[in-house]
Every structure is written in structure tokens, then in C-alpha cells.
Amino acid sequence: MTLTDSARENLEAGLEVKHQITSHLNPPPSYDLADHPAPTGREEIWRFTPLKRLRGLLDGEASDASLTWDTTLPDGVTLSDISVDEARELGELAPGDRPSALAVALAGGATLLDVPADTELDEPVVLRLHGENVDDLVYGHLVLRVGRFSRATIVLVHTGSARYAATTSVLVGDGAQVNVVSLQDWDDDAVHLGRDAVLVGRDASVRHTSVSFGGDVVRMHANVEYAAPGGEAELLGLYFADAGQHLEHRLFADHNQPRTKSKVLYKGALQGQGAHTVWIGNVLIRKVAEGIETYEENRNLVLTDGCQADSVPNLEIETGEIEGAGHASATARFDDEQLFYLRSRGVSDKEARRLVLHGFFQDLIRKVGVPEIEERLTATVEAELAKNVLRELD
Amino acid sequence: MSTLEIKDLHVSVKTDDGPKEILKGVTLTIKDGETHAIMGPNGSGKSTLAYSIAGHPKYDITGGTVTLDGADVLAMTVDERARAGLFLAMQYPVEVPGVSVSNFLRTAKTALDGEAPKLRTWVKDVNAALEKLNLDPTFGQRSVNEGFSGGEKKRHEIAQLELLDPQVAILDETDSGLDIDALKIVSEGVNRFRAQEGKGVLLITHYTRILRYIEPDHVHVFVDGRIADQGGPELAEALEAEGYDKYLSAVR
Ligand SMILES: Nc1ncnc2c1ncn2[C@@H]1O[C@H](COP(=O)(O)OP(=O)(O)O)[C@@H](O)[C@H]1O
Numbered sequence A: 001m002t003l004t005d006s007a008r009e010n011l012e013a014g015l016e017v018k019h020q021i022t023s024h025l026n027p028p029p030s031y032d033l034a035d036h037p038a039p040t041g042r043e044e045i046w047r048f049t050p051l052k053r054l055r056g057l058l059d060g061e062a063s064d065a066s067l068t069w070d071t072t073l074p075d076g077v078t079l080s081d082i083s084v085d086e087a088r089e090l091g092e093l094a095p096g097d098r099p100s101a102l103a104v105a106l107a108g109g110a111t112l113l114d115v116p117a118d119t120e121l122d123e124p125v126v127l128r129l130h131g132e133n134v135d136d137l138v139y140g141h142l143v144l145r146v147g148r149f150s151r152a153t154i155v156l157v158h159t160g161s162a163r164y165a166a167t168t169s170v171l172v173g174d175g176a177q178v179n180v181v182s183l184q185d186w187d188d189d190a191v192h193l194g195r196d197a198v199l200v201g202r203d204a205s206v207r208h209t210s211v212s213f214g215g216d217v218v219r220m221h222a223n224v225e226y227a228a229p230g231g232e233a234e235l236l237g238l239y240f241a242d243a244g245q246h247l248e249h250r251l252f253a254d255h256n257q258p259r260t261k262s263k264v265l266y267k268g269a270l271q272g273q274g275a276h277t278v279w280i281g282n283v284l285i286r287k288v289a290e291g292i293e294t295y296e297e298n299r300n301l302v303l304t305d306g307c308q309a310d311s312v313p314n315l316e317i318e319t320g321e322i323e324g325a326g327h328a329s330a331t332a333r334f335d336d337e338q339l340f341y342l343r344s345r346g347v348s349d350k351e352a353r354r355l356v357l358h359g360f361f362q363d364l365i366r367k368v369g370v371p372e373i374e375e376r377l378t379a380t381v382e383a384e385l386a387k388n389v390l391r392e393l394d
Numbered sequence B: 001m002s003t004l005e006i007k008d009l010h011v012s013v014k015t016d017d018g019p020k021e022i023l024k025g026v027t028l029t030i031k032d033g034e035t036h037a038i039m040g041p042n043g044s045g046k047s048t049l050a051y052s053i054a055g056h057p058k059y060d061i062t063g064g065t066v067t068l069d070g071a072d073v074l075a076m077t078v079d080e081r082a083r084a085g086l087f088l089a090m091q092y093p094v095e096v097p098g099v100s101v102s103n104f105l106r107t108a109k110t111a112l113d114g115e116a117p118k119l120r121t122w123v124k125d126v127n128a129a130l131e132k133l134n135l136d137p138t139f140g141q142r143s144v145n146e147g148f149s150g151g152e153k154k155r156h157e158i159a160q161l162e163l164l165d166p167q168v169a170i171l172d173e174t175d176s177g178l179d180i181d182a183l184k185i186v187s188e189g190v191n192r193f194r195a196q197e198g199k200g201v202l203l204i205t206h207y208t209r210i211l212r213y214i215e216p217d218h219v220h221v222f223v224d225g226r227i228a229d230q231g232g233p234e235l236a237e238a239l240e241a242e243g244y245d246k247y248l249s250a251v252r
């Protein structure tokens, strides 16, 4: 390659980032609400979502309702209100869809959680967000900033009910190690459209786990992009849809920097009439992103008739110079061979199913890396199981 | 004290061209404390026999009976058969991701006994059983059969045999894929089981090699879904020398 060629390539790479030429699977980010019109349901990004059940959450109606916050802040960590302009100046990631654009436009400012540079937190930061009533229309705008070389675990727990549209930027400084868990443990009628957008600093590593149990409609984005080379992101997810529930998880790993990694594992179970889950795993490997590695996997376990699990991995590759890229997606019922093996040891059918399902999720729960949350997840999975599948077998 | 009695057992599997008969009338009685070896070429129906006794849903029993001390085994569910005292060490043990060996063993023991084992003695028993089969103590934390080597899978099956302590054990090619050291370790486990009063063993194998370590009372030659010949341990030696050819040509 001649010098001129390489200079041109760099120039193009620079332009590409500046102009935000994005994947055809993800509309360009923008603060302008006009760029995010109310969906009809035919749009690629909305075709799985039951718009009629959103209770007007995308209408753009103003509201000053809020969730109640109960927080555990370790020493050195601060929580403060900032303006939208300040959030933008901090380098938050611009809204990528209508719910996040509405959240920024109508939340009336953002909440900043700040973990300064060179801080090692031994205890997790816990933000408990609670809604009183599904009639409350709430917009949430959060920025979680973790300074360079810090190590932090941040847990968001959503309970109660609301119609909630929210965007959260996670800004991870160079060399930082961050673990973010978002737990959607809503009451049955809640509607939650959320977007977590993670910006990974140079050589930083981030684990993001999204867990959805409750709510009528929950639609969560987890997006990751990289501020510099060398960053790693692990995106985990666990969901359990009961009768009539719609739980949707949309991932976007944007490899916009060289030598970055993304690893995605989402596991879900479905039980009961009308339980619907959607998993969309988009990965874009841009031309500049040489030497990257990505792997994404989604597994669904269908426990009863009448459920639907949609699972769509998408890999767009603009460079051939990658270390590795792959995906796997599988939706299955209980495996007869596994059940036979367990039952041949005297274990009842019901207990065998419980064990297989426990194992299915335990695999993932073990990776979350926050002991309190791991225990809570294990207990919730058991409780979900007791609700339906196992009861039917009695 | 237990007798497993198989009478004129006919078994078929579903295929695209309709049912295919695999077992064509098998009669065999394992009396109290006896060890029977079943030897036969690949595809002769040995695993079909083992799975049918254990109740695998893939196999349709079209005729015959199986009883354990007079109780109708074929009328029992898979787990009832295990609780009645049957155990199958599988040729291809199944992976159960995310379920640890220790959780699995404790759940099985609890199901078999109808109550949870006493924690302190149980942990000791598990560790001892694993150690005897040369499986290190961290083995208990691994997911059942996931990422196990071929030999580890077979040794894990025999560790279960010792811990779950059934009345009659069916061992389906437990010897295949084992090196000589592992074969000895596994055989010692089976022999410890056999040394107890009244335990029956149905040892299914393709090769005579394991019979040097586990001496059977009776040997049955299994060809094309039937017992083609039977005798004492000397029959195994004849097979070692001559192979299955003479039986196979009789079928063809
Ligand atoms: N689903 C099936 N469809 C057709 N043939 C089958 C099926 N399952 C097993 N068989 C046949 O049954 C026969 C016996 O198999 P198996 O019991 O595994 O034999 P062995 O254990 O002696 O090697 C084989 O010929 C095998 O091909």
C-alpha cells in the first residue's frame, strides 16, 4: 500500500465517523424529534412491537411525573441534576429512536451519576426506581459516567408501574472496568421503552446485563460503541415472559474502532398463551474496525404452547480484516434426551424440568458478576417456574 | 434381592418408512446377584434393549414383558423404574448445561430415597465416590457431562452407580473409549457394586476386553435383535478368537 492510499483511507475513516454513516439496521442518532416520527408499525425497528399496547407512550405528550428514586451511593460517587446541554457536552450518545428522543426532549434535564477517575468501588451503586401507577407518564434521562481507570458496578432496579420512556448513556473512561445491570421487575401492566447506550473507552471493559421479568410491554435497547481502540463489551440478558407479556431486547454492537471486542449472550424462557419475546442482535463491523472480535448468541426455551420467540441476529461486515465474528440463535423446547437422562436417575418429570431450566439460566446468571443480583435472579427464576410450568404438571 | 425378567421382548422405532422392528423377541432372566454379559456387533440392538428397559420414549414396545421382582416395569414411568431399583449407565451420557454434578447427584439421591441425604455424610460419600473413580473434587462443580472427556463421562456414570446404589445395573458399553487405566478403574467400581449382596448387572459390550476385569456368570451373543447363543465365560473367549462372523453369516 502506498502512502497516498493509506492517507486516503484514514481520511475516509474520519469522514465516516463524522458523518455518522450508520448501519441500515439502525437509523442515525439525532436529537431532533422530527427525525423520529411516530411509528406506524411497518418500520424495520418497530415491526415486532405491539404499538397499540404502548398506552400512548410515543405520542409525545408532556409530563412532569417521575419515578421515586432510592439510591445506595458508595463514598466518592455523586448523583446530580444536569441540563440537556450539559449531558450533550459530557458526550452522551444521541437518541437512536423515538422513545430515547422523547426522553431527552421531555424529561426536563438529566440525572448524572458520576464515578470519578481512579476510583475502585467495592460495593455496587444501586439505583432503585419505582413507579406508582401505569397512568403516570414518565421520561427518564440518565448519564452514568465512570472515569478512567475506575472500577464500578452500577445496578438499576425498576419496580412498580409506569409508562416509562428512558435513555441512559454509560460513558466508560479509558481503562475502566464497569459492570452495569438493569433489572426490569415491573408490575404486570407497566410499559417500558428503554435504551442503554454504552461508550467504551480505550482498553476499557464493560459488562452490561439486562434482565426483564415484569411489565406488559418492555422494549430495551443495549447499544455499544467505542471511543478508541482496545475496548471490550460483554452484553448479557435474561428474560422470562409469561402469558400475554411482550419482552423485546435489541442489541447493537457498533465496531467503529479497531481491536475492539463484543460478546453477546441473551437467554430467555417463555410460558403461557401470548407470551412473546423478541431478540434482535445487530452487529456492525465498520471498515476501520480491523482486528475486532464479536460473537453473539441468543437462546430461547419455549415451555408451553401458545408462545412466540422471535430471534434475529444480523451481522454487517465492512472489512475482511477481522479476528473473528459469529452468531448463534436457537429456540427450542425441553430436550427429551436431557429429561430422559435425569428421569432415569429417579428424578420426577417436574423436577427434571425445573433442573434443566435452572441450568439453562444458571449458565448466564453465573456470568453477571454481582453476587446479590445473582441470588435474586436465581430466586426469581425459580418463582417464575413455580407460577406456571410446574403447576401444570402437578 | 431382585430378579429382572425379560420375556419375548419386541421393540420397534419409528422411521420415515413406518415402524422398524429392532428387537425381535428377547428373553433373558438376571437372577439375584448375577452378572450377565451381552456381546454383539454394532447395530445389533444392544442399546435398544438397554433403553427399552429404562423407558426411553423413542422406543415402542410391541410385545413381551419386563418385570423386576414380578413388578411390571413396562407400566412404570422412567423415574418410577429408577425408583424401583433400575439403573442405566449410558453409552452416550447427556449434557445438562448449568446443572452441577453435585446438584444433580443430590437431586437424584433425594428423589430415590424420598428425602434429602444428610448433608455431612453425603458430601463425604460424594467426594469418596469421585475419588475412587479418579475424578478430582472440583468435578462436583462442573456442569453434568458438559465438556467431559469420553473417559470422564463413563467414570461419572459409575460414580453414580455407586452413590445411587440400585438393585440392577445395566451398563451400556461403559468400556468403549476407555484406555486401560480407566478401564481398570471403572471395572473396580462395578466390582465393588457387585460385591454387595443381591445386585444384578447386565453388562453390554462390543469387546471381550472388559470381561477380563468383570467376570460374568452368563454370556449372551446378541445378533440382529435376538440372542443368538449363550453360555458361560468360555463363550466370551471363543468370541475373542473367532469374532461374530459365524453368527452374522447365519443371519444373512
Ligand atoms: N430412528 C431410527 N431409525 C432407523 N433405524 C434405527 C433408528 N434408531 C436405531 N435404529 C437402528 O436400530 C439398530 C440397533 O441400534 P442399537 O440398539 O443402537 O445397536 P447397538 O447398541 O447394538 O449398536 C441399528 O441398526 C440402528 O440403525
Ligand SMILES: [Mg+2]
Residues within 6 Å of the ligand: B046, B047, B048, B091, B172, B173
Ligand atoms: Mg449401542
